Amino acid sequence: MSLTDPRPPLSRSPDADSGGDLRFIRTAPRHLVDRSAVAEVLITDWRRVSSDAFRLAAQWPRGHHFYAPVAGAWYDPLLAAESLRQAAVLVGQAYYDVPADRHFRVAELEFEIVPSALLLGLRPAELHLESAITEVRRRTGAPTALTMETDLLRDGEFAGAGRLTLHMAGPRDHEQAASADPHPVLGTDPGHPPLSEPVPPAIVGRLDERDVVLGLPGSAAGRRDLAWSLRVDPGHPVLFDHATGDVPGMVLLEAARQAAQAACAPYRVLTVEIRSAFHLPLAQSAPCHISAARLPTQDAGEEAVLRVAAWQFGRLAFDSLVVAALCD
Numbered sequence: 001m002s003l004t005d006p007r008p009p010l011s012r013s014p015d016a017d018s019g020g021d022l023r024f025i026r027t028a029p030r031h032l033v034d035r036s037a038v039a040e041v042l043i044t045d046w047r048r049v050s051s052d053a054f055r056l057a058a059q060w061p062r063g064h065h066f067y068a069p070v071a072g073a074w075y076d077p078l079l080a081a082e083s084l085r086q087a088a089v090l091v092g093q094a095y096y097d098v099p100a101d102r103h104f105r106v107a108e109l110e111f112e113i114v115p116s117a118l119l120l121g122l123r124p125a126e127l128h129l130e131s132a133i134t135e136v137r138r139r140t141g142a143p144t145a146l147t148m149e150t151d152l153l154r155d156g157e158f159a160g161a162g163r164l165t166l167h168m169a170g171p172r173d174h175e176q177a178a179s180a181d182p183h184p185v186l187g188t189d190p191g192h193p194p195l196s197e198p199v200p201p202a203i204v205g206r207l208d209e210r211d212v213v214l215g216l217p218g219s220a221a222g223r224r225d226l227a228w229s230l231r232v233d234p235g236h237p238v239l240f241d242h243a244t245g246d247v248p249g250m251v252l253l254e255a256a257r258q259a260a261q262a263a264c265a266p267y268r269v270l271t272v273e274i275r276s277a278f279h280l281p282l283a284q285s286a287p288c289h290i291s292a293a294r295l296p297t298q299d300a301g302e303e304a305v306l307r308v309a310a311w312q313f314g315r316l317a318f319d320s321l322v323v324a325a326l327c328d
Helices: 076-097 175-180 218-223 251-265
Strands: 043-050 053-060 103-112 125-140 142-154 157-169 227-230 271-276 289-295 304-310 315-326
Touching: 053 076, 076 103, 076 125, 076 157, 076 251, 103 142, 142 304, 157 289, 175 218, 175 251, 227 251, 251 289, 251 304, 251 315
Parallel strands: none
Antiparallel strands: 043 053, 053 125, 103 157, 103 271, 125 142, 142 157, 227 289, 271 315, 289 304, 304 315
């Protein structure tokens, strides 16, 4: 999906267009991308091209404290997923009358990236997102879901593409959020199950065990079968940027990525494609089980393809197809 005119008239106004280039000077307001910390905002600018077409700018830091470079060479591909999520939330609020107090939940998210376009440089990466809203669902006039398709460009070159469906429910329970402990201690919140022992960080491509979202299975059979528990840490500063009763979608994408890395260990892999469906909201207060299965590929020495699933209360809540390329 690409816009036909690479240099259209641009504007931040929902109803009018004016000239100008996208800028990377400051971040978007936090509430427009559903983030609490300014440091986690990736979108820096946005314009409306036509009624359902938009251009946005995103800057990716070279050394993000969670979405760190992969093998010291590539930007973390999940920065693409988070950029898509933030872009959809912003466009929904700025142009489709979605109130800021809605509970935003990702229902579907797929993306693919060009590895050569994600190589680290001497400056933060500046991405242009060429986006189009392809579907809007409403109930009694209020938007309840929207689907956005996006091309990602870096220095004018195609860097990847994605598609995201966002559901808007709510309004949020502000009293519950306000009463949440702002400094939860790992495994001590009575509303959450104790954190399981983490998979060794190096196995899932991490340095800090707090960033590991896969817990060691309780049996040897589980280890052989690529099965884990989901480690839900409501105090994590990035994955749980603000209080929420559900497990955020980015946690499950991280679980899928870590599962793929664990399945390919000791080889380091770069996630080049993810196609995910979020079937049911995942409660933080109940155990969740993650499983992975390797699928056949034409050339097993070049890439790995896995199906990753999340189960809660015996029901499939999330499944994802992950394609990972071996890092040279």
